[in-house]
Amino acid sequence: MPHYELYYFDVRALAEPIRIIFALFDVPYEDHRVTNEQWDELKNDTPYGQLPVLKVDGFEIGQSSAIGRYLARKFGIAGQTPEEEAQADSIVDQYKDFIYFFRQFTSRTYYNEDPAEIKIVADTVVRPAAENYLAILKKVLANSKSGFLVGDSLTWADIVIADNLTSLLKNGFVDFKEEKQLGKFYEKIHAIPKIQEYVAKRKDTVV
Numbered sequence: 527m528p529h530y531e532l533y534y535f536d537v538r539a540l541a542e543p544i545r546i547i548f549a550l551f552d553v554p555y556e557d558h559r560v561t562n563e564q565w566d567e568l569k570n571d572t573p574y575g576q577l578p579v580l581k582v583d584g585f586e587i588g589q590s591s592a593i594g595r596y597l598a599r600k601f602g603i604a605g606q607t608p609e610e611e612a613q614a615d616s617i618v619d620q621y622k623d624f625i626y627f628f629r630q631f632t633s634r635t636y637y638n639e640d641p642a643e644i645k646i647v648a649d650t651v652v653r654p655a656a657e658n659y660l661a662i663l664k665k666v667l668a669n670s671k672s673g674f675l676v677g678d679s680l681t682w683a684d685i686v687i688a689d690n691l692t693s694l695l696k697n698g699f700v701d702f703k704e705e706k707q708l709g710k711f712y713e714k715i716h717a718i719p720k721i722q723e724y725v726a727k728r729k730d731t732v733v
C-alpha cells in the first residue's frame with residue numbers, strides 16, 4: 527500500500543471528498559491540517575502554491591479534482607465506462623464552476639469579515655448561483671434510475687456533490703424540506719456505511 531499524505535487547511539471544503547474516499551476504502555493516510563503560520567513556510571514548496579496537495583510515496587499532486595479523480599480511478603469509483611467517467615468529471619466541473627461563487631462567501635466567513643458584507647454576498651452572489659447549480663443537480667437526478675448521479679453505482683462525483691451539500695445546508699443555501707429530491711440523494715450517499723461511520727466521527731466544520 528502506498529504511503530499517502532494529504533495536506534490541507536483545517537476545514538472540509540476541497541479536501542473532504544478526498545478524506546471520504548480514503549475512509550470509504552479503509553485506506554490509511556496522514557491528514558495534515560496546515561495552520562496559517564505553517565502555510566507561510568510551506569506555500570512555495572507546493573506544486574501550485576495552493577492546497578490541497580496529496581503526496582503518494584513522495585509523488586505530489588496538486589488540484590483537488592485531479593486528486594479526487596486519481597483516487598477514484600485507483601479505487602474503482604471513477605465511472606464504469608469512459609462515458610460514465612466523462613459524466614462524473616463534468617458534474618465535478620459543474621461543482622467547481624459553482625464554488626467560484628460560493629467561495630466568495632466562505633472565504634469572507636473564514637477570515638471573519640464584516641457580517642453585513644457577508645450577507646450581501648450571500649444574497650446577491652451565492653443564492654442566484656446556488657439556484658442555478660441546484661437546478662442542474664435536480665435535472666441530473668431526475669434522469670437517474672439508480673439515485674446516483676452517474677450510472678447505477680457510486681462515483682466520486684456523488685461524494686463531491688454530497689459533501690458540498692453539507693456545506694450548503696450548514697450555511698442555509700439549501701433546505702431539504704423544500705428540496706426533497708436533493709435530500710433523498712444526500713441521505714442515500716450518507717447512508718453508505720463507511721461514509722456514515724466516517725461522518726459521525728470526523729471533525730466537523732461549517733465548510
Ligand SMILES: N[C@@H](CCC(=O)N[C@@H](CS)C(=O)NCC(=O)O)C(=O)O
Nearest residue numbers: 539540575576577578588589590591
Ligand atoms: N483549483 C484549486 C484551488 C485550490 C485553492 O484555492 N486552495 C486554497 C484553499 S481552499 C488555498 O490554497 N489558499 C491559500 C493560498 O492561495 O495561499 C483546487 O481545486 O485544488
